[in-house]
Amino acid sequence: MFPNPVGRAAIIAGRHPFIVGALGMLLAASVLGVSLLTLVAARDTAILHAHETSRNVAAVLSSNISRTIDSSDQSLQALIAALDKPAVQHMEPGVRHDLLFSPTAATRYVTGMGVTDERGQLIDGCCSRTHHWNFSDRDYFLVHRQSNKFGLYISAVYQARSRGGVDSMALSRRINNADGSFKGIALVAIDVEYFRRLLDGLDVGSRGVTAIVRTDGTLVARNPALAAAFTRNFSKSLTFPRMVNHESGFYTARSSTDGVLRLYTFERVPGTPLIAVVAPALDDILASWRTLAWMVGVSACAISFAFCAVVWLLAFALRDRALAGDRLTELTQTDPLTGLKNRRALDEVLQNEWDRLQRNDSHLSVLFVDADHFKQYNDQYGHAEGDKALKHLAARIVQRVHRRGDCVARYGGEEFVVVLPDTDAAGAYRVAEGIREQLESSWQTGREAGSAAVHPFTVSIGCATGRRASPATCEELTKAADIALYEAKRAGRNCVRAASAMSQPG
Template sequence: MKRLISEVYLNLIAGVIALGILALSAHTLWTDRLNTWQEAETSSRNVLTAIARDLGSDLELLDLSLKGVMEGQRHVEFPHLLPDLQHHVLFDRAASASFVESLVLVDKAGNLIADGGPVIAPRPLNMADSDAFKVHREQSYSGLYVSRPFRSRIRPGDLVIALSRGLYDSSGHFAGVVMGTVPLSNIDKLFSDLSLGHKGAINLFRHDGILLTRHPYDERQVDQSLAGSPHVQRLLQGKAGTFDSLSPIDGVRRIISFERLDRYPLVLTVAVSVDEVLAAWKRKALVLGLVTGVLCSAVLGLTVLFQRELRRRTHAEAKLRRIARTDDLTGLPNRRGFRETFEREWRQAIRSGSSLALLYIDVDYFKSFNDRYGHGRGDEVLGAIARTLGANIRRPRDMAARHGGEEFAVLLPETDLSGAKLIAENIRQAVMAIGLVHEGSPYQVMTVSIGVASARPSCGSVGVALLEAADAALYQAKAAGRNGIRVADASDFSSQVQTPPNAATRNGNLLKQ
């Protein structure tokens, strides 16, 4: 039981240590992951702020250019000026954004009447079918409008977007459009120096969910309507923020920081791949996980080794205790083992109120047997008698012991005097039945003398009286001619079983001597 408790405590301690290591590692990894995630969010927001500022500045310059053209066109003297002066009035006062492809003015029929290029005759260009022209003409929209990507008519093949404002006369009738076109490749150049990883992305959405452009630039991915995506809906509903989501464009999970550009119907996003953000953390987690696994395995391994050693020592100690309590010749418990068992059974009899019987057995004429046949044969006789005792006591708690020399003791828990006498007679007859020849005995075979005593101990009693009674009965059996049984007279020792505490202590000490 003690060994089992020790193993339980040992397993508990090992489990606590292993769990502590795991908890510490898990907490470290989780904290490091949160820090890595927060650093990625902060970094993406910083990049977004810088890009939004640069892009907003360029758009503002382009819008100022559009407003400059509108103001010049409204001047009362404008129609009467020469073409080169009209060009100066329209375009010289307007700042031009560096990434603008062209700045044009078209009339209400969509025909080009002026552009920001060299002063030449107007090119045969009509913009009536353009997205921007239709919005201003059909919806009377006078604010800044951003078109969907379309093929440039000035540099065929390039995809561009147009920023435009409508022109209206004093009566409010549509009079034309001033429009600036920006190649998507020029916008992509604004983002080209940024490092967002292999799977990082920068997206520019229109307020209705149209993807205007994307970095890294891929012509196949632009001009998509993603308004139905929950991902894009989240972008369009807020002014700014950061969240993680699967991209509806390529399915990559990213941390997205977004911001709606002031004064423009545009939403800019900077997105970094979650896998790339956590790549270094995952490597660290792998290393720390391996180290943690090794440490936990070492703890468990040492625990197993310690338990094995503990079991070995426990078994060795138990074996030593068993050897110390066992007679080498007969294999029965020795005098020490008998005393321990007797004390335990005496206390149990007190608790249960049951009887406890004791047999003292002495081999008759054993000294003369050794003198006649030798000690080797004498040892064989003792072994045979020990086996006979074991064959005649069958209950688990019954015990036979070698009490010393040629003496044996049999302890019979929960047995009264009549039962003990019956067992004693069976043992006496079984020894005679062995038929061990002993010419030095008047019976010509090996015999035993047995003293029998039984008591029902009570609280405060001691067992030495029972031992002395059985010993006295054995003396009587030997004095009566041996090969017989004598039962202790209850009146001789019943009064001795009930002893005062001081006498109990003296008798108890006597028992242990």
């Protein structure tokens, strides 16, 4: 037997294996759900970490460009201030050139610095005072000639005439005459290779992209470099307005050039029309997460499947054990010859019905049925025939006693007991007489059919009925039925006798 309360739980589980299996599957599904939520949280964390990293990279990139722009602007302002000094203006041209432009010649990526007149003609500059280029068609000249509202102007990317078409950008400031009229510009040319080198030093994954873009949508530099077949102006892109209208930000979009889904982080370079863009590919960001997801997912599914299998096996094992226990209990409470309940089961039924009787105002009747002269029957026909006779009698009793709560049991030997809940004395007598008549009619039916399988015999039956107040105990009730049986025997057998009025409840 199982110990309590574990034993009771095991018995309940054995009687409801499908509920146990369903609960096991629900638990396994819960574990899978928790694993899924954990993986989703890990995915969000990976994306958030990538965003923070990209934001830091964009900030560093923006800071580097800003320092370069500021340094170049300071050089421009220093050049303009020096040009206004009379001492500088009266210097010998070669000396003045060396004073104003020699420091710039040693600066990496600053590939040109110069001063023009009001017509755009180069007056002097780095790295030679003999150049005679005219820049009147350049945007960095035109904006200053047309307006004095611009301070530092950063040009679009252009191909430098003085250096064989190398991609460059110019930073320019207006130079005014004493009356405020346009006198020319001072400019610094920065090689676009500077921006490309900055981007080359950044690692944002195998399919990630870093870029410098102007607010008008033109591409300044990109890593990896964009193929010549693709447009270098992204002003028509649906996502580009996000960059233009915000100082910094973050969004996810599919690239219009190669279709890769990327996480775009951008930051405006302060005081410039330049935007630093860092865009790692989502697949690169989630590569480690996908490996983890596969490992956790496969492991969780395998463990959940194994758990479900074990739960189902355990549930059915407990069911088989419960069924075996029920079968064992049934065998211990069943008479092996007749298939009726045995004496042990009868005692339990009687006690239960007696307890129920004490809780309500009903009746409980007991019949004692005994085969007449059964010893002589066995002596005459043999015990095998006697066993057949007892089976025949049991079947006849069951034919007459068929209500759900009724109980028929073999009391011992050739004696049977019938328990009739909610049956008064008159009803008990009718059932008893019906059993006796059923047995007699079976002989007549057998003779008419010419196939009597059992030698005829008769029964005597004693009846007793109790109520809540009388008799005092269940034992007294069964004793009254037993006494009535002996009265039927003394009356000549093959008859029914009820317990005396003294034994009957009023």
